[in-house]
Amino acid sequence: MAGPGRRQGGSVRVVEVREEAPGVYLVVVEEGGERRSLRVRARDGVLETPWGSYHVSDLRGRRGGARRSRGGWLAEFSEAEGAVRARLPVRVVEARVEPGSRVSEGDVVLIVETMKMLNEVRAPCSGVVEELAEPGGGVAAGGLLFRIRCG
Amino acid sequence: MRVLIAARGEVAVRIARSVRSLGWEPVTVYTRGDRGSPHVRAGLFSIEVPSYTDVDALVEAAEKAGADIVHPGYGFLSENPVFAEKVLDAGVAWAGPSPKAMRLLGDKWEAKRLAEKLGVPTVPWCRAGSPREAERCAERLGAPVVVKASRAGGGRGMRVAAGPEEAAEAYRLVAEEARRGFGDAGAVFVEKLVERPRHVEVQILGDGQGRVVHLYERECSIQRRRQKIVEEAPSPLAERLRGLRERLLDYALRLGESVDYASAGTVEFVVDERGNAYFIEANTRLQVEHGVTEMVTGVDIVEQQLLVAAGRELGVRQEEVRLHGWAVEARLYAENPWEGFRASTGVVAAWRPPEGVWLRVDHALEPGVRVDPGYDTLLAKIIAYGRDRGEAVSRLHAALRDTVVAGVETNLDLLRVVAGSDWFLRGEFHTATLEERLDELLAEAERRRMIAAEVAGRLGNTPAAAARGPGLVEWHGWPWPPSRW
Numbered sequence: 001m002a003g004p005g006r007r008q009g010g011s012v013r014v015v016e017v018r019e020e021a022p023g024v025y026l027v028v029v030e031e032g033g034e035r036r037s038l039r040v041r042a043r044d045g046v047l048e049t050p051w052g053s054y055h056v057s058d059l060r061g062r063r064g065g066a067r068r069s070r071g072g073w074l075a076e077f078s079e080a081e082g083a084v085r086a087r088l089p090v091r092v093v094e095a096r097v098e099p100g101s102r103v104s105e106g107d108v109v110l111i112v113e114t115m116k117m118l119n120e121v122r123a124p125c126s127g128v129v130e131e132l133a134e135p136g137g138g139v140a141a142g143g144l145l146f147r148i149r150c151g
Numbered sequence: 152m153r154v155l156i157a158a159r160g161e162v163a164v165r166i167a168r169s170v171r172s173l174g175w176e177p178v179t180v181y182t183r184g185d186r187g188s189p190h191v192r193a194g195l196f197s198i199e200v201p202s203y204t205d206v207d208a209l210v211e212a213a214e215k216a217g218a219d220i221v222h223p224g225y226g227f228l229s230e231n232p233v234f235a236e237k238v239l240d241a242g243v244a245w246a247g248p249s250p251k252a253m254r255l256l257g258d259k260w261e262a263k264r265l266a267e268k269l270g271v272p273t274v275p276w277c278r279a280g281s282p283r284e285a286e287r288c289a290e291r292l293g294a295p296v297v298v299k300a301s302r303a304g305g306g307r308g309m310r311v312a313a314g315p316e317e318a319a320e321a322y323r324l325v326a327e328e329a330r331r332g333f334g335d336a337g338a339v340f341v342e343k344l345v346e347r348p349r350h351v352e353v354q355i356l357g358d359g360q361g362r363v364v365h366l367y368e369r370e371c372s373i374q375r376r377r378q379k380i381v382e383e384a385p386s387p388l389a390e391r392l393r394g395l396r397e398r399l400l401d402y403a404l405r406l407g408e409s410v411d412y413a414s415a416g417t418v419e420f421v422v423d424e425r426g427n428a429y430f431i432e433a434n435t436r437l438q439v440e441h442g443v444t445e446m447v448t449g450v451d452i453v454e455q456q457l458l459v460a461a462g463r464e465l466g467v468r469q470e471e472v473r474l475h476g477w478a479v480e481a482r483l484y485a486e487n488p489w490e491g492f493r494a495s496t497g498v499v500a501a502w503r504p505p506e507g508v509w510l511r512v513d514h515a516l517e518p519g520v521r522v523d524p525g526y527d528t529l530l531a532k533i534i535a536y537g538r539d540r541g542e543a544v545s546r547l548h549a550a551l552r553d554t555v556v557a558g559v560e561t562n563l564d565l566l567r568v569v570a571g572s573d574w575f576l577r578g579e580f581h582t583a584t585l586e587e588r589l590d591e592l593l594a595e596a597e598r599r600r601m602i603a604a605e606v607a608g609r610l611g612n613t614p615a616a617a618a619r620g621p622g623l624v625e626w627h628g629w630p631w632p633p634s635r636w
Contacts, residue, residue, distance in 0.1 A: 012602050014609040047607050051599050052567050055501050055557030059604040118324050
């Protein structure tokens with residue numbers, strides 16, 4: 001699953017906010033160098049926009065968007081660490097490679113079970129797999145699935 | 152009459168509503184963690200059970216409640232013939248088909264053979280007992296193929312394979328999944344993949360004495376890995392392709408009549424671009440998306456299930472069933488589309504359902520409700536009605552814009568973008584469309600959310616008029632809400 005990979009934080013800027021009526025605002029936003037104005041209403045913690053209403057508590061900490069990261073939904077790959085970690089609790093069913101073996105990007109390294117479905121965890125890069133979670137065991141969210149030395 | 156509802160959440164609330172409208176008494180069940188859930192209060196009283204899948208505890212609850220009928224809802228034990236048998240053995244009626252019909256239609260393998268016997272077309276298939284056989288099947292049928300366990304469901308126990316070698320690999324995974332999920336692997340079969348298919352299903356109702364009627368079809372092609380997300384009745388495809396509807400209705404009735412079907416059931420088909428329809432499976436229970444059929448036919452399907460279970464006559468004659476207008480449903484799930492649709496957890500902090508004359512919202516939500524990852528992630532079903540499809544879709548889109556849920560990650564942003572898409576409005580989609588367009592749809596949803604977040608952040612620093620004390624409101628910024636920007 002490739003991420004959209006665009007629209008990083010900072011591409012939208014609020015240029016002007018003017019209260020037109022109680023709780024009704026005219027907002028000018030700049031996006032990719034283009035300015036557009038829109039009218040929003042804020043009431044009881046809800047922000048109503050032309051494309052839908054949002055609860056303000058739900059928008060907090062969301063500025064900058066892009067919540068999808070590398071490694072897919074099941075696993076997370078940290079390049080600095082060379083570690084692939086589980087995003088949610090999984091059970092390791094089978095290891096397809098031995099520690100020390102060389103894999104190509106996209107090769108299946110582990111088969112894990114989550115939400116009663118079996119899923120393949122693939123190598124995020126070509127390299128050497130160094131350490132693997134034990135088949136039969138569980139891995140908590142954030143736990144190590146395997147380590148890989150890229151290159 | 153007293154009805155024990157062996158379900159939770161929105162469907163338990165919805166069933167209780169029909170029970171009460173018949174002048175009967177609903178009784179619900181709950182688990183410890185669900186004590187505060189709205190469905191507990193939907194009944195006359197509610198009985199604690201260790202789990203919604205504990206057959207003996209539920210039968211005991213039915214006896215304790217003095218129930219005349221058990222309605223299983225959907226999910227949990229609704230398609231479990233052993234549960235139905237135990238309910239019947241306890242002298243309580245079952246708001247569903249006979250255990251025999253459940254067994255016959257519930258097993259995909261058996262159902263397929265029955266369909267073939269009745270002259271209902273099915274997808275070309277081949278049975279496999281080993282990876283090697285799966286490979287040979289794929290060679291014979293021609294790739295791509297789907298490898299399925301006979302008891303697969305909800306996206307589990309099914310894999311698509313692009314070639315014979317992959318079919319062997321898929322066999323291993325599917326057999327393993329089936330063993331883990333359902334106890335034993337059962338039969339595994341390889342089926343030819345129908346490409347760019349649309350999912351069309353027929354709602355049937357039977358009285359168990361040979362009379363079976365249909366309530367027309369629904370289309371559920373907007374799905375992700377077989378999880379339905381948007382459904383509608385009637386089907387845009389059946390409306391467009393001459394003769395398709397008649398064929399589907401005829402196939403469904405043939406299957407229903409052959410087993411003296413009782414209660415509500417659904418016969419599912421995949422239909423390719425040219426209108427070739429293939430039977431895939433029958434669901435021997437109330438479907439999640441039954442609401443859209445109720446909207447366009449005016450028949451309360453749950454009420455009919457209850458009447459049949461009570462030994463009354465089916466209150467619907469085929470000649471009285473007509474299609475009126477169009478209904479579209481969007482399923483609000485507690486899933487995060489940006490994280491591969493993983494189930495989200497949390498406590499609902501705010502819930503503002505959409506309101507309007509042409510809307511129906513089936514839900515069991517309120518602030519304070521805990522969303523538990525151990526259960527189905529469906530939070531609410533938002534159904535819009537219109538005289539034609541365009542009207543229904545634009546009402547659904549407006550309703551989704553009005554909806555607010557906080558505290559739990561949902562797919563609401565995605566639903567809004569889908570409901571506003573050109574291809575959706577034109578009815579041009581198939582069962583993989585959502586998956587194919589997902590990145591583009593999510594990017595748009597994220598872009599909108601980001602602008603909203605920027606605006607909200609900025610407003611946080613602006614003193615609101617309300618904070619300056621009450622004043623005379625002269626202008627509210629009408630018209631509201633603005634439809635475009």
